[in-house]
Amino acid sequence: MKMLKNIGIRLTISHLSHYRTTYIFVVILLTSFLIRLTYLLDYQGSPFFHSPIVDAQFHDNWAQDIVEGDIFSLKQGEVLYKAPLYPYFMAFVYWIFGHNFFILRTIQILIGSLSCSILFLIGLHYTKRRYAFIGAGAVVTEDIPDYALVYGNPARIKGWMCECGIKLEFNGDFAECKVCGKEYKMMGENKVKPER
Ligand SMILES: [Zn+2]
16 A cells, blocks of 8 residues: 555655656746847848858858768868868758848757757756755765755865755754755765655
């Protein structure tokens, strides 16, 4: 009976965290896209927006050559001076939408924003959701235990933090988060574990 109950709770948690992951993914994507879009709209006023120079000009010319039929980049000489993937990507966009810098840059900022959200997923997957709180400017010289709050130079343990980012107040060996209600137990001098 106890086993069944545990399984039930686990399913609920994983169900919730799936929604939460999707929610954070979308929020990061939209936020980073809006920041880039604001910059892009502002940058439209610059003469460099419409007349690329140096590397941008080089890539633009190369991409236009590809669209005009130089499929194998023969005009670039026998050995390519720069990596070819980017000009081919630009050529593909020009081929579909025409020679339009605004559309090209919008697609680029969308890819840039996606990379932020994907980085979040990578972090989620590889960091196993462990938590610690490190003060700004702290000089960390040794391993930090889970849930520890550290700061200073060198960084020292000054307290313990809940997963939700609230400082824990221990009463003996136990602490309950004032905000989310999650419970923790002090297992030794430098070890705090969440109660199941
Ligand atoms: Zn909490």
